[in-house]
Ligand SMILES: [Zn+2]
Ligand SMILES: [Zn+2]
C-alpha cells in the first residue's frame with residue numbers, strides 16, 4: 726500500500742525557485758540556526774540588491790554574505806557564494822533575488838521573520854529592494 730503523499734518531487738528547478746521565492750512561508754525554513762555567531766555586527770549598512778558579484782561581475786540575483794557583506798553569485802551562476810563559504814566558513818547568506826536567507830552549514834533556509842538576528846538585515850534588504858518596509862505579518 727503505497728499511499729504516497731504528493732510531495733514536491735519531480736519539480737523542475739524553475740518550479741523549485743518559484744516556490745522558494747514566494748512572498749511568505751519558505752518551504753522548510755528553519756527557525757533556529759547555530760551559525761549566527763559569525764554574523765556581521767553591523768547589518769544595517771549593506772550593499773544594494775543590484776550589486777554585481779564581487780568575482781565575476783554577474784549583475785543580479787546575487788547573495789550577500791551576512792558575515793563579511795561580500796556580494797557573490799549563486800548556484801545557478803558561478804557558485805561564488807558557495808566557494809566563499811568553503812573558503813571562509815561564512816555560513817549565512819541573504820538572497821537578493823527573493824530575500825530568503827540560506828545557511829550553508831544547516832543546508833537549509835532560515836526564517837528571517839522568526840530569527841531575531843536576521844530580521845533587521847532582512848528588513849533592510851527589503852527596503853533597499855522595494856523602497857518600503859515589509860508588510861507587518863498579520864498572519
Ligand atoms: Zn560570481
Ligand atoms: Zn563572507
Ligand SMILES: [Zn+2]
Pocket residue numbers: 758759760761816828829830831832
Ligand atoms: Zn546554520
